[in-house]
Amino acid sequence: MSEDQILLGIALTLVLAVGSQILASRLHVPSLIVLLPVGFTAGALTDVIHPDQLAPDFPALVSLAVAVILYDAGLGLRLHHLTGEPRSVVVRLILPGVLITWAAGLGLVMALFDVPLTVAVMIGVILVVSGPTVVGPLLDHVRPTDRVRKILIWEGSLIDPIGGILGAVAFHVIVHLQSGEGPRFGMFFGSLAVGLAGGAVGVLLLWATLRRMRLGETLGTLAQLAAVVAVAAGCDMLLDDTGLIAAIVMGMAAANLPGFDMPARRPFFETVVQLIIGLLFISLSSTVAPRAVVPVLLPSLALVAGLVLVVRPLVAGLATARTHLGSGERAFIGWMAPRGIVAASTAATFSATLVDDGLSGAEDILPVTFLVIVGTVLVYALTARPVAARLGVVRPARTRPLLVGGAPWVVDLALTLRTVGLDVLMWAGLARERRRIEEAGLELAPGELLAAAADPGARLEGVTAVLLCTDDDDFNALASVVVQDSVEGPVYRIGPPPDSSGVVAPYTGGAVLFGPELARDALAARHGRGARFLVRPATDPLPPGSTTLFVVRRDGRLEPVGAVPPGTPAEGEARVLLGPAPT
Numbered sequence: 001m002s003e004d005q006i007l008l009g010i011a012l013t014l015v016l017a018v019g020s021q022i023l024a025s026r027l028h029v030p031s032l033i034v035l036l037p038v039g040f041t042a043g044a045l046t047d048v049i050h051p052d053q054l055a056p057d058f059p060a061l062v063s064l065a066v067a068v069i070l071y072d073a074g075l076g077l078r079l080h081h082l083t084g085e086p087r088s089v090v091v092r093l094i095l096p097g098v099l100i101t102w103a104a105g106l107g108l109v110m111a112l113f114d115v116p117l118t119v120a121v122m123i124g125v126i127l128v129v130s131g132p133t134v135v136g137p138l139l140d141h142v143r144p145t146d147r148v149r150k151i152l153i154w155e156g157s158l159i160d161p162i163g164g165i166l167g168a169v170a171f172h173v174i175v176h177l178q179s180g181e182g183p184r185f186g187m188f189f190g191s192l193a194v195g196l197a198g199g200a201v202g203v204l205l206l207w208a209t210l211r212r213m214r215l216g217e218t219l220g221t222l223a224q225l226a227a228v229v230a231v232a233a234g235c236d237m238l239l240d241d242t243g244l245i246a247a248i249v250m251g252m253a254a255a256n257l258p259g260f261d262m263p264a265r266r267p268f269f270e271t272v273v274q275l276i277i278g279l280l281f282i283s284l285s286s287t288v289a290p291r292a293v294v295p296v297l298l299p300s301l302a303l304v305a306g307l308v309l310v311v312r313p314l315v316a317g318l319a320t321a322r323t324h325l326g327s328g329e330r331a332f333i334g335w336m337a338p339r340g341i342v343a344a345s346t347a348a349t350f351s352a353t354l355v356d357d358g359l360s361g362a363e364d365i366l367p368v369t370f371l372v373i374v375g376t377v378l379v380y381a382l383t384a385r386p387v388a389a390r391l392g393v394v395r396p397a398r399t400r401p402l403l404v405g406g407a408p409w410v411v412d413l414a415l416t417l418r419t420v421g422l423d424v425l426m427w428a429g430l431a432r433e434r435r436r437i438e439e440a441g442l443e444l445a446p447g448e449l450l451a452a453a454a455d456p457g458a459r460l461e462g463v464t465a466v467l468l469c470t471d472d473d474d475f476n477a478l479a480s481v482v483v484q485d486s487v488e489g490p491v492y493r494i495g496p497p498p499d500s501s502g503v504v505a506p507y508t509g510g511a512v513l514f515g516p517e518l519a520r521d522a523l524a525a526r527h528g529r530g531a532r533f534l535v536r537p538a539t540d541p542l543p544p545g546s547t548t549l550f551v552v553r554r555d556g557r558l559e560p561v562g563a564v565p566p567g568t569p570a571e572g573e574a575r576v577l578l579g580p581a582p583t
Helices: 003-027 031-045 058-075 085-112 117-126 132-142 146-178 187-212 217-238 242-256 267-286 290-320 327-333 341-356 362-391 408-419 431-439 449-453 473-482 520-528
Strands: 401-404 425-427 465-468 491-494 511-513 533-537 547-552 558-560 574-578
Touching: 003 031, 003 267, 031 132, 031 267, 031 362, 058 132, 058 146, 058 217, 058 242, 058 267, 058 341, 085 117, 085 146, 085 290, 117 146, 117 341, 117 362, 132 146, 132 362, 146 187, 146 242, 146 327, 146 341, 187 217, 187 242, 217 242, 217 267, 267 341, 290 327, 290 362, 327 362, 341 362, 401 408, 408 425, 408 431, 408 520, 408 533, 408 574, 465 473, 473 491, 520 574
Parallel strands: 401 425, 401 465, 465 491, 491 511
Antiparallel strands: 533 574, 547 558, 547 574
16 A cells, blocks of 8 residues: 555544544444444445555554553442442353353354354354443443443453453464364463463552552553553463453552552543544454355344344343342343454454465354344344333433532432432531431431542442532532542532632532522522522422522423523423522
8 A cells, every 4th residue: 555545544544433433422322333334334445444454463453452442441340349249140141151152152153154163163252252342332321220230341341351362262272273283272271371460560560650650640641551552462472362351450450459549530541442442443344345244144143133032141041040130130131242342353353364274164254243243232222222111220310419518508408309209319528517417317428439439430329410519619619520420410519609719619610500690608698597498390480589499300300400491391390499588
């Protein structure tokens, strides 16, 4: 390729990757649904985006890119968030589940395709993986209960490196058999050892850079990226795909071991991961030729049906047997196993070598894997939400607010919100405020709640809105920024007084409750003079001297009037008002 063609190919790949993700966000669908067909179509129409022509050793770049993705996934795996039965379910989904899926996939491939046993083994091991890059967006779209979400996210994150290692082992066994040598079954345990050792080295590097050197957010993020790439590359130089194990070990260690000074926010790192995902899917799908897809299309659809309708429910049923999970939760776990980036990268990496070695049927590995990825993602993306609703595992739309603060007016507001059917949670830092909350009979969150929420991978589980109402305006402003990524919903703060001399609050953006005319000092003073919170039907006339604070929609969503347009009142909706102070 000429220099101009290379420049065009790089630019086109980048534009397609970013444009596809933007389009997916506008359509409210997982980005993979758009990325794969766009990459496939672009690869069929032009040669300039084919990765084997743009990069001299594209499989090596893919391996390092996937290591970065898995490190980021590991940062979100907090061991104290997975306890009891969910932990045992995850273990059973991974250990016996991988072997069952592999064996079942091998049998289906042998029955549906005219390929030798070695190719069936390779396809079967490639298809055991799922992955956070596809499971996470699908769960964000479905919004299942926290217990189900935990199980599926942990399974997807942990199964990827194990599947990558198994793929590498199967590949090397097949290569040795092709060359007349005996298989080396000890490679799996050797690969685990190399990956774990590399992970330990990586943890020491992270500790030295993040703890000892105390780098800031920007340099700390760059240090993480460099450490992950360096360790993954070193491991892969020793044994293929062992860098994936090292990467997720590094991420989990950084998230769970004490003493790591992780940046509270990682916008640059998250952006890099998102870009990598887009580039990989566009590049990998462009390598699949249309003429290779047509002969295997119908058998691949049958393979997708077998994996979705038989294999996954069987694995999930065995993993959740004799647990206290509800029948709906067990069934939904059995309806969520899309294939993703590790399956695509493993197939692209190993199939080309096997084809070059003359292995009969090896040319079918990549198109079959591609079709299974597309098929499983489409099936789950289109059906997961209605299936979850039918099974009763979707979190209700009803808002569960966390009110931060313990002033008398905040406690009174929480009691009022509870009267409209909202499950209110409260947090306060001062001992007297926490006593006031407990005496009012309200649920008090643990003392370390907000500190945990400042961690980059933490989630305020079950909380769908945060109202920051403390007497410290700067705290409210800073917390609204830090906590935003930990909440699956909006974060609001009470407005500072107009003449505030705070350091941060007057200059920080974000959603402010009730608008500037009802700032914290005005609301507290009005409440102190005897004004009380009231609940009235939204269609009733507004009582004289009252101010509308919230609208409670018919489905239980809580909308602050100062943060969103109030809209037209509807039957069955309610207003939360601040009444007039008695004269």
